[in-house]
Amino acid sequence: MPDALLIARGVEAGYGSRQVLFGVDFDINEGEAVALLGANGSGKSTLLNALSGFVRPRRGSIRLDGMELAGLPPHRTFRRGIVQVSQARDLFPEMSVDENLRLGAWTKRGDAARLRDRVYASFPRLFERRGQMVRLMSGGEQQMVAIGRALMSEPRVLLLDEPSGGLAPAFVSEIAAIVAALKRQRVTMVMVEQNLRLALSVADRILVLRDGAVAEQRGGNADEEEIVRQIYL
Numbered sequence: 001m002p003d004a005l006l007i008a009r010g011v012e013a014g015y016g017s018r019q020v021l022f023g024v025d026f027d028i029n030e031g032e033a034v035a036l037l038g039a040n041g042s043g044k045s046t047l048l049n050a051l052s053g054f055v056r057p058r059r060g061s062i063r064l065d066g067m068e069l070a071g072l073p074p075h076r077t078f079r080r081g082i083v084q085v086s087q088a089r090d091l092f093p094e095m096s097v098d099e100n101l102r103l104g105a106w107t108k109r110g111d112a113a114r115l116r117d118r119v120y121a122s123f124p125r126l127f128e129r130r131g132q133m134v135r136l137m138s139g140g141e142q143q144m145v146a147i148g149r150a151l152m153s154e155p156r157v158l159l160l161d162e163p164s165g166g167l168a169p170a171f172v173s174e175i176a177a178i179v180a181a182l183k184r185q186r187v188t189m190v191m192v193e194q195n196l197r198l199a200l201s202v203a204d205r206i207l208v209l210r211d212g213a214v215a216e217q218r219g220g221n222a223d224e225e226e227i228v229r230q231i232y233l
């Protein structure tokens with residue numbers, strides 16, 4: 001068995017005097033889709049931010065292909081291929097879809113046109129609306145732009161923070177279809193998701209975060225009620 005693509009060991013992180021993560025360990029294999037579950041406030045976003053460098057880990061190791069990432073700023077982890085779609089999506093609302101996508105390719109300037117064509121092939125709706133200002137789009141469409149922009153850099157590991165969060169039910173199934181398509185393309189993913197059904201429908205493996213550490217690891221065929229107990233009880 002080759003080493004995992006992304007290996008976290010003893011990751012601790014927090015904000016000021018408030019520690020949130022107390023020693024997180026996990027391995028993510030290349031091509032794997034992992035769902036990160038846990039109650040509200042359990043530290044899921046903090047963990048994604050520690051992986052991408054937006055929160056600086058206090059202790060521990062995060063290795064991608066054997067290279068240490070812990071302590072690197074976000075633009076350096078991005079260059080190594082850790083690309084995050086945050087809960088806030090962080091788009092440029094006054095810019096068009098096309099401009100937002102281009103900005104995702106800042107590490108791949110020569111390839112931007114090819115990468116953009118590929119994103120438009122996967123998201124025909126974005127192609128139709130490529131000239132539209134992002135501010136005028138629905139939440140579900142904005143989530144598509146955010147995911148499309150992340151794909152513009154050909155990530156080694158895609159981090160998705162609640163992709164279905166705050167979306168109308170019709171869009172939740174569309175986001176589920178997008179995530180399923182990414183999985184078929186073997187994009188390595190760590191996805192935080194409150195929608196358990198969505199998470200279980202795509203995940204090869206489930207990690208449950210509790211008290212700032214990984215409390216449980218299950219295969220993607222895990223029983224829904226059992227997982228709910230692990231998360232909330």
Ligand SMILES: Nc1ncnc2c1ncn2[C@@H]1O[C@H](COP(=O)(O)OP(=O)(O)O)[C@@H](O)[C@H]1O
Pocket residue numbers: 015018020038039040041042043044045046047
């Ligand atoms: N920027 C911040 N400053 C201070 N505390 C924060 C900040 N972001 C999150 N927290 C706190 O850290 C804990 C974990 O938050 P978070 O990682 O966002 O949880 P989750 O994503 O699982 O809901 C919560 O208690 C939250 O209030």
Ligand SMILES: [Mg+2]
Pocket residue numbers: 044045046087161
């Ligand atoms: Mg969160």
